[in-house]
Amino acid sequence: MSIRGLKKKQPKTFKVKIITVDAEMEFSCEMKWKGKDLFDLVCRALGLRETWFFGLQYTIKGMCTWLKMDKKVLDQEIPKEDPISFHFLAKFYPEKVEEELLQEITQHLFFLQVKKQILDEEIYCSPEATVLLASYAVQAKYGDYDPNFHEPGFLAHDELLPKRVLRQYQLTAEMWEEKITAWYAEHRGIARDEAEMNYLKIAQDLEMYGVNYFPIAQNKNHTDLLLGVDAKGIHIYSINNRFSPNKSFEWSAIRNISYSEKELTIKPLDKKAEVFKFFSSQLKVNKLILQLCIGNHDLFMRRRKVDSIEIQQMKAQAREEKARKKMENQRLAREKQLREEAERVKEELERRLFQLEDEARQANEALLRSQEAAELLAEKAQIAEEEAKLLAQNAAEAEQERQRLEITALKTKEEKRLMEQKMREAELIAVKLVKESDRRAKEAEHLKQDLHEAREAERKAKQKLLDITRLNYPHMVNYPQYSPADTRDANFDKGSIKLDLKDIDLKRLSFEIERERLDYLEKSRKFEDRLKELKSEILALKLEEKQSGLYS
Numbered sequence: 001m002s003i004r005g006l007k008k009k010q011p012k013t014f015k016v017k018i019i020t021v022d023a024e025m026e027f028s029c030e031m032k033w034k035g036k037d038l039f040d041l042v043c044r045a046l047g048l049r050e051t052w053f054f055g056l057q058y059t060i061k062g063m064c065t066w067l068k069m070d071k072k073v074l075d076q077e078i079p080k081e082d083p084i085s086f087h088f089l090a091k092f093y094p095e096k097v098e099e100e101l102l103q104e105i106t107q108h109l110f111f112l113q114v115k116k117q118i119l120d121e122e123i124y125c126s127p128e129a130t131v132l133l134a135s136y137a138v139q140a141k142y143g144d145y146d147p148n149f150h151e152p153g154f155l156a157h158d159e160l161l162p163k164r165v166l167r168q169y170q171l172t173a174e175m176w177e178e179k180i181t182a183w184y185a186e187h188r189g190i191a192r193d194e195a196e197m198n199y200l201k202i203a204q205d206l207e208m209y210g211v212n213y214f215p216i217a218q219n220k221n222h223t224d225l226l227l228g229v230d231a232k233g234i235h236i237y238s239i240n241n242r243f244s245p246n247k248s249f250e251w252s253a254i255r256n257i258s259y260s261e262k263e264l265t266i267k268p269l270d271k272k273a274e275v276f277k278f279f280s281s282q283l284k285v286n287k288l289i290l291q292l293c294i295g296n297h298d299l300f301m302r303r304r305k306v307d308s309i310e311i312q313q314m315k316a317q318a319r320e321e322k323a324r325k326k327m328e329n330q331r332l333a334r335e336k337q338l339r340e341e342a343e344r345v346k347e348e349l350e351r352r353l354f355q356l357e358d359e360a361r362q363a364n365e366a367l368l369r370s371q372e373a374a375e376l377l378a379e380k381a382q383i384a385e386e387e388a389k390l391l392a393q394n395a396a397e398a399e400q401e402r403q404r405l406e407i408t409a410l411k412t413k414e415e416k417r418l419m420e421q422k423m424r425e426a427e428l429i430a431v432k433l434v435k436e437s438d439r440r441a442k443e444a445e446h447l448k449q450d451l452h453e454a455r456e457a458e459r460k461a462k463q464k465l466l467d468i469t470r471l472n473y474p475h476m477v478n479y480p481q482y483s484p485a486d487t488r489d490a491n492f493d494k495g496s497i498k499l500d501l502k503d504i505d506l507k508r509l510s511f512e513i514e515r516e517r518l519d520y521l522e523k524s525r526k527f528e529d530r531l532k533e534l535k536s537e538i539l540a541l542k543l544e545e546k547q548s549g550l551y552s
Helices: 003-009 035-046 104-119 127-142 163-168 173-187 192-203 283-303 309-472 486-551
Strands: 013-019 024-030 054-060 063-066 084-090 212-217 225-229 233-238 247-250 254-260 263-268 276-280
Touching: 024 035, 035 054, 035 084, 063 283, 084 104, 104 127, 104 192, 127 163, 127 173, 127 192, 212 283, 225 283, 233 254, 254 283, 263 283, 276 283, 309 486
Parallel strands: 013 084
Antiparallel strands: 013 024, 054 063, 054 084, 212 225, 212 276, 225 233, 233 247, 254 263, 263 276
């Protein structure tokens, strides 16, 4: 057979792109494949066994619809594009996520889809609950909180809160991160699958969780109601309130659901109860509502029956897997705890080693400083010793000088005392000389007075003698011979001699007085010279005494 013949026998294919919440995949499909064939291929690629929750969704003419499993892919009203895009999403939601979601991949896909619905505000969540949910999402993504690794700003690129919540509160990104991190730090030790399950357990209690809303009207003219389909039943809401339904029909209370064109009929199980009829905008909407109602009703009835062998096996495997993971997590937790303990011990040892090294370095530095200080002290000690010797020498010299000064002072005192004594003696002598001078001056005055009186008496005597001579002996000159009157003449001569003797005594007395006066003047001059010498010596002694006092 030729190669050309083989090519003709190969089936024709078309390409599809499957978009999950966190990934994209491309497959080649045969032209004859039905929707179930493509769906099973995707489930095998994902390793998914809980296929009943999911479906392939596409958008046509602005309306989201689900690929039918029993019809060929190309026979359905799908977008004409290459490759054809489908979204692999959860079509039906469990009533209790912890009991019904058995596989980890199923749980992870639900977690991603519900998280996206909350962030896109398709499911309303209070601000407090969004922060808690965000903390579980962070735990699932980053693991345990480590302040050394998860530094401020590590959540800057993660979308964790709805924009409505961010607009509602005037908080900065840093403040929101701080609030989320406060909860995140308390989830330490929780594994990724456990954190995702905790997220879903909180989310399943939200009013809009798992509800598909459709606009309906009670008559053909107005669209004033919403019909919601979820895992528990059908609910009727007012157009402005998607939280609290006005009317609810549980799956166990519904007998039949049918549609005719745009009219939708819900028949309760109680035949006496009123039949509810509503109108939708399009026939496709009624088909989609019926499709969702059938799928949710089947799952509702399935949950209340005995599990099939496949489900029992899956649950057993899930329990074994959970037990294994629990043991693995416990082992990992122990290992992590031991590793953290070892790291703490290592850090403590490193810290202690660093501390010891630091202490050793400080000790070495202190030793070097001590050696330098010792050398400096030795040098200072040597200098101090030399200074001490010098001071001792100066002290000895000062002591000798002091002793010399004391001796000098003693000599000075003795000389001063002698000088003072001499001065006192000189003063006494001066006083005596003054007194003697006064006495001699008085005596000289008396002698001068006596001399003056004697000379005056002599003059008078001579005058009287001349007068007498002239009267009694007028011719005594012409007669030189002696007459009988020689006796009077002799007496007269005797008187003359006496007068001459008295005159000689007066001269001698005057001479003695003059001599004594000259002696007195000489002594006075010598005494003044001596006084000047004494004053000079006293001044010299005082000056020397002042200088010695300053030196001391």
